[in-house]
Amino acid sequence: MRICRAYTLESSHQLTGVPPTHKCSRLHGHQYRVVLTIEGPVDPVSGFVIDFWELDRAFAPLHEQLDHHHLNDVPGLGNPTAELIATWIGERLAIPGLRRVTVYETPDCWAEWDSPA
Ligand SMILES: Nc1nc2c(c(=O)[nH]1)N=C([C@H](O)[C@H](O)COP(=O)(O)OP(=O)(O)OP(=O)(O)O)CN2
Numbered sequence: 489m490r491i492c493r494a495y496t497l498e499s500s501h502q503l504t505g506v507p508p509t510h511k512c513s514r515l516h517g518h519q520y521r522v523v524l525t526i527e528g529p530v531d532p533v534s535g536f537v538i539d540f541w542e543l544d545r546a547f548a549p550l551h552e553q554l555d556h557h558h559l560n561d562v563p564g565l566g567n568p569t570a571e572l573i574a575t576w577i578g579e580r581l582a583i584p585g586l587r588r589v590t591v592y593e594t595p596d597c598w599a600e601w602d603s604p605a
C-alpha cells in the first residue's frame with residue numbers, strides 16, 4: 489500500500505546554475521507543493537500504513553526551515569532547483585517506508601526523489 493501526504497511552501501529563490509540571461513537567475517517565488525509517498529503494509533489494528541500525524545511531526549522541522557524563507561539561504565540549498573529541494577528533503581526525513589519525495593514548483597513542473605533503499 490502507498491499513502492501520500494501533501495504540504496505547501498511559499499518560498500523565494502534564484503537559480504545559480506543558469507546564465508544571468510535566464511529569467512530564473514532573478515529573485516522570484518513559488519508556491520511549492522511537496523508530496524511525501526510512504527509504502528508499507530497496513531497495520532491490522534490501526535488500519536494505517538503510518539499515521540498522517542506522524543508524517544506531520546517528521547516534516548514540521550523541514551517545513552519550518554523552508555516555508556516563507558529564501559531557499560538559497562537554507563544550509564545545503566545554495567542552488568534550489570526542484571530536483572535539489574526534493575533531494576534535500578528526502579535526505580533529511582527519517583520516515584520508515586519513505587519511498588518518494590515529489591516537489592511541484594508549479595502545477596506543471598515537478599521533480600521526484602526516490603529513496604535509494
Ligand atoms: N529542471 C528544472 N528546470 C527548471 C527549474 C527547476 O527547478 N528544475 N526551475 C526553473 C525556475 O525556478 C522557474 O521559476 C520555473 O518556472 P517556469 O517553468 O518558468 O514557470 P512559470 O511559473 O514562470 O510559468 P510560465 O508560464 O513559464 O511563466 C526553471 N527551470
Ligand SMILES: [Zn+2]
Pocket residue numbers: 501512516517518593
Ligand atoms: Zn523558480
